[in-house]
Amino acid sequence: MFEQTFKNIDDVLWKEAGCTTELDYTEQTSTEIGDAVSYNAAITYRLNDSHATRDHRHNDASNSNDLKWDLSVELNGETRRKNKVSGASEDNSGGTRIYLSPGFRVSSDNFSGFISYGIPIVEDKNGKQTDVDSRIVAGFSVAF
Numbered sequence: 410m411f412e413q414t415f416k417n418i419d420d421v422l423w424k425e426a427g428c429t430t431e432l433d434y435t436e437q438t439s440t441e442i443g444d445a446v447s448y449n450a451a452i453t454y455r456l457n458d459s460h461a462t463r464d465h466r467h468n469d470a471s472n473s474n475d476l477k478w479d480l481s482v483e484l485n486g487e488t489r490r491k492n493k494v495s496g497a498s499e500d501n502s503g504g505t506r507i508y509l510s511p512g513f514r515v516s517s518d519n520f521s522g523f524i525s526y527g528i529p530i531v532e533d534k535n536g537k538q539t540d541v542d543s544r545i546v547a548g549f550s551v552a553f
Contacts, residue, residue, distance in 0.1 A: 443490035443503045451483040453514070476517055483510040485527060485546075491535060501536030508544065522549040 456478040484507060491503035512525025524547040532541070 438495050440495075441493040443492050445487055445489040447485075447487045449483060449485050451481050453479045453481045455479050476515055479514040479516070481510075481512050481514060481523075481525065483512065483525060483527075484508070485510050486531070501538055504534040504538070505531060506533075506541065507531035510546065512546075519552045520550065523547065 486505065486507035488505040489503045492499040507530055508527035509530045510525040510527035512523060514521060514523040516522075524545065527544040527546060529541050
């Protein structure tokens with residue numbers, strides 16, 4: 410449809426002195442990525458700042474900026490429907506992956522950061538897809 414238009418533009422630019430061009434046109438297809446549901450569950454353990462020795466009167470601000478370190482173990486998963494290309498279902502897409510992800514978190518009064526290393530324990534893929542050996546997820550947040 411647009412090939413002749415691009416050819417005409419290419420011809421005009423090519424005929425101008427000193428201009429060289431290469432215009433490529435590839436017809437586009439309509440691709441709809443499959444819907445996904447993500448789910449997570451975690452258990453954390455505080456390494457410092459024992460709850461039993463903490464002042465619970467809410468007027469002790471001296472420890473509010475102390476760093477808190479947590480270990481975590483998570484189960485992270487995603488189930489995704491198949492993609493659709495030009496209205497047809499793509500066989501090599503979609504499925505379920507669940508990761509076991511140990512990690513740690515550090516936090517203070519107004520910031521938090523975390524990192525986890527995920528190992529797939531369930532991979533129920535549709536068709537041929539890339540294998541995932543592991544993944545690293547990290548994040549950082551600041552409260553204003």
